[in-house]
Amino acid sequence: MNEENKSKQEIIDTEVALGTVHPAALEPYRVRLFVEDEIVKDAEITIGVNHRGIERIMEGLPVEKANALTEKICGICSNAHIWNSVLTAEKGLEIEIPERASYIRVIMEELERLHSHLLYLGHGSEVLAHETFSMRAFSIRETVMELLRMIGGNRVQYGVSIIGGVRPRCELDDSRIRKIAEGMDLIEKNVANFADRFVSDPIVMNRITGVGQISAKDAKKLEVTGPSLRATGVHQDLRETMKEYEPFDFNVITLNDGDVKDNILMRVLEIPESISIIRQAIKNLPKGSIVDRSWEMKDTGIIHSHIEVPRGTLYHSYALEEGRVRGTIIRTPSMSNIGAMQLACIGNHVTDAQLCIVQCDPCFTCTDRAIEIINK
Known part of the structure; x- marks a missing residue:
């Protein structure tokens, strides 16, 4: 570029606001992108x-009712919330739940992980503007949703965990175990087919490779967690330290690029591990009771x-006072x-910003619970 053209060059520095409702977002939130020549x-x-x-509403509620309320925090992680809330009470009350109940809780949580990861793949494909991949992911997810409904009675909030174990209506008889096993076979086959088609599509892979890249150093500095952290190469999964998962063998998946590609592949590769845990659980499901009501x-x-x-x-925490x-x-x-x-948005084209945000699998409704009032 000669000096005359350089003097005529203009840098466009502007703000692009998205939301609070965006067609590619499942939940309301606001994004401000500060753009220079279409680069964030x-x-x-x-x-x-x-x-x-919800945290304020829970204040003073009987613990059983408070536990049930936590399911309303998130429509995707409803089992995780009530499970962790119940675990909090059981830890404080020093309750040892029956082994069979612990296995059923793990089965439910891994089914919910399948549900969540497949939703992620469907939503991510939608943001990629690839409707076919999106519909295929949601179609595979239907098998999981029906298994969750079979066990808990609902497709969203299942109410499986209670203090001392799991609800009697969530017991796994031979018929339910057989259906779970059949479902795992079907999901494994369909996810493998989906993954093969996905990674074989050069247009899709070109669009997601190198986009939204985050380093392991930045991920640890920002205290990133879950698959988004493991996609940067950091080996960290709390399931390795949870006593509920001690009976099961599984691999903690890690990748190294920390971009959209690796975040998508993380979920794809974690699905077989969840299937493996569920298969181990139904194969070795202990005999005995599923609830202990002897606690005080x-x-x-x-x-x-x-x-x-x-x-x-x-993370859940609370104290108990008169129940x-x-x-x-x-x-x-x-x-x-x-x-x-x-951080993932920075350095990428403005049209890739929503994709960079979605790669971390946000659940803003899950996060929107409490506010802090600061008096100045």
């Missing part, structure tokens, strides 16, 4: 549109519980991952 130089994500204040209520201090859910680390919860705090994976979503 900075990004800001604001949530709060769907705030419901008592007051406790603040109890903490961390578990690995489809998007990463889920009622006090001081509830819930931290979801997306709260930690928002920083990664913002």
Whole structure:
């Protein structure tokens, strides 16, 4: 470029606002993209549109009712929330649940992981504007949703975990076990077919490779969690430290590029591991009771519980006072991952920004629970 053309060159520096409703977003949130010549130089994500204040509503509720309320936090991770809330109470009350109940809880959580990962693949394909892949992912997911409905009675909120074990209506008889096994065979076959078609599509792979890249150093600095962290090469999965998962063999999947491609492949590669855990659980399902009702209520201090859910680390804490919860705090994976979503946008074309955000599998409704009022 000669000096005359250089002097005529103009750099366009502007803000592009998306939301609070965006056609490619499942939930309301606001994104501000600060763009220079169509390249994102900075990004800001604001949530709060769907705030419901569940932590405040839980204050003073009987613990059983508070546990049930946590299922309403998220339509995708409803089992994870009630499971972790129940685990919090069981930890404080020093309850050892029956082994059979623990296996059923793991089965439900891994089914929910399949449900979540397949939803991710469907939504991600939709953002890629590839309707065929999106519909195929949602079609595979239907098998999971029907298994969840069979066990819990609903496709969204299943109410499986209760203090001391699982609900009697969620017992797994031979017929249910057989259907779960058949479902795993079908899902494994269909996901393999989906993955083969997906990675063989040069247009799709070219669009997602190298986009939204995050380094392991940045991911750890931002406290990214779950598959989005493992996609940067960091080996971290709380299931390895949870006693509920001690009876099961599974691999913790890690990739290294930390881009949209690896985030998508992470979910694809984690699906067979969940299927393997479910198969082990139904094959070795212990005999015996599924609920222990011999426990007694008592007051406790603040109890903490961390578990690995489809998007990463889920944290619940509260105290018990005369059977009622006090001081509830819930931290979801997306709260930690928002920083990664913002960082992933920087340096990419404005048309790829939504794809960079979606790669971290955001659940903003899950995160929108509490506000802090600061008096100045």
